[in-house]
Amino acid sequence: MKYRFLKYLLQRVGQCILVIFVGITITFIIPRLVPTNPVEVAIARVSAAGQHTAPEAVEEIRRALIELYGLEGSIWQQYLSFWGRLFRADLGPSYSSFPTPVIELIKVALPWTAGLLLASAVIAWVIGNFIGGVAGYFSTRRWARGLSVFAMAIRPIPYYIMAFVLLILFAYLVPVFPLSGALGIGIHPSFTLRFLTSMLKHAFLPALSLVIVGAGGWILGMESLVSNIVAEDYVVYAKTAGVSDSKLLSRYVIRNALLPQVTGLALQIGLIFNGALITEYVFSYPGLGYLAYNAIFSADYSLIIGIAIFSIVGVALAVLIVDLTYPLFDPRIQYR
Template structure:
């Protein structure tokens, strides 16, 4: 590919795996530094449910053995790394005998579709609004309307989420309160199911979109304003190009590469970025599952989710890095020795 040589490619991929390795190691370490104990959590839950357990200590030991928590820490680490390499995150500690993967897999789907799509919509809206704010060709009426999109930017998204919930779900009952679909509908690709999924997605998506469009628009406006004084903009106008062509192919085209980097990182964080929204709407995405896992000191689920988070951030940054010479032709990645 133009601007990219094999040596750089290999080096960059190597860097990616190094990052994942480091993330996986921290991932192993950090939950074990936190106070609390998974077996203790299970025990206390059980004793709350049935006011005391017989042979509590024996069960505690059995669980510790079952999950390998009685091994020395380095053995646990080695086992963990070996399993991680095989994408085996083990069994959930709190929802045993469910596998971590069984809990995480559906959550990934919900998070990517809700938050991923919301971020993409936000990006597209923010870019457009920002460009139009900066552009002198924008009709006055539109221009007067645009700053409204900024209002959401001053609200924390979880507050807006609760406001929307109160207005549209609790008070008027126009939209569902929580979850990702109506449990009464069979989970298959049918009209009612899709409608139900969409209806459940509206409020969480809105609370993400409305609170972040403003930020995207403001950055974009700044980047566009920077291009307006450029010499190539004068020549573009002098050439008699239509305004729209100048805006999109000269101004926006030059302003957008840093925004795409930002988008890649934002998409990488899709997994964790909206934990609070998922909690407010009890939306069964990764953020919600991560929260539940933390509450239950569920090491294995926490490890599974944070590793997925690390991989997704690393992967999206890797991808944007490798395609950057396509986005900005002035950027080339060629090892120094080969010129």
């Protein structure tokens, strides 16, 4: 058993490392295919500001920026230098927040995004699967069909559109929640009730926009799975044997339908990150999405690459954790 688990573990870890390696390599290549050069963009902005700089000084600035951004030598030399710096946790300085290192900006923003995304993803998953399971089991009821229609209506709505709607409703028309930010003025992170209250109040609307749209997808997925499972022979037999609906739903139907949903949860984290990018910007929430949005518009290539690397690693590790824990949810699956 230990040998099989070790073999299974090594295979999954190897796949995870390969995914991260390929993803980071693509992240390295894509910015270099863009026609704009970050060094020339930086020099052009200095010139556009009306500052007169001698040609010798401009050339010195160009050489310094090329070294700073790791653009020296051939593509292969840049690639090797890129991995060398990456292993030292050196992603270079941020151009838009120069000379602050990219890693420092990500360290500040990462906890906010991680808390927002993980909490909203798990809440949406639990609520959506519960409602979808009940609606799928009692699919002939009128209220169940109503829930299905509601889920189909909210599922196509983009996260940021839902964010705008909630912002207008509960921050402008009915000013119950704050318009922007992650904390109130003068409040700093600490283990105090004032900090926790302010944090939850500011995070409520961004999280709610992600939960509502995310739950719609989970409802439809779970409803579809349950509608197929209730037609299985063992469910029909249990019904004829007099097993109560509550016991049948919790122990036989939802429990079996949850298995593919567990895998989907890890993948959903990566999809939510795409929606969180604009959602965080709508609420000026200081997470990776807000940071990435500003980095894109300021052509901060180092920061864009750093955020992409962290998102790749995060999604790959989430899928790895699901792969390793999947046999715990389904005893029929063995490590091999």
